[in-house]
Amino acid sequence: AQSVTQLDSHVSVSEGTPVLLRCNYSSSYSPSLFWYVQHPNKGLQLLLKYTSAATLVKGINGFEAEFKKSETSFHLTKPSAHMSDAAEYFCVVRRDTGNQFYFGTGTSLTVIP
């Protein structure tokens, strides 16, 4: 069975400070993992994806995530937060067969000027 846990429902950081959004997964198989961002009244935009080629994945807008199999984690980080990063973030796991995607409950990121 697959499931995703986002450990923080809300994270608040100051502009220019690092961002850490935490995600843990459970999967019976080698998972495909994704991070999406959603700005108000918009769809979900793909930030990055883990596909087993490399454990450190770089995405758009300066975000990156590290896949740690031993910890079943896929945390999202960014060295320096920007005001435009304020949004909802979703961690998603895809079952390796079929068309099922499993969403975390989301983390709302606030960036304080």
Next chain:
Amino acid sequence: DTEVTQTPKHLVMGMTNKKSLKCEQHMGHRAMYWYKQKAKKPPELMFVYSYEKLSINESVPSRFSPECPNSSLLNLHLHALQPEDSALYLCASSQDRGGAQPQHFGDGTRLSIL
């Protein structure tokens, strides 16, 4: 710019109306999805189409009727909706059974039921 296009962006309808939401993609994806999203919640899966055939229906009420006329188009027909159906409706597409491939989302239709 999103590669999945949804129309209309906003829709207000009464409980007795009939309307349709439309979704289009030209990425050659053969899996297409409808999601319902309430504020501050993750998307909830409604339907999945695989090669234009309905493969997953998450026990959605019959007042929602999906249709996939061809590999690029996905419709959601609405009839006799309830106020609790007000939400953001998202369409997505992906490679079918694509393992490591992600979904691509449209910007959604904001639906309000009067």
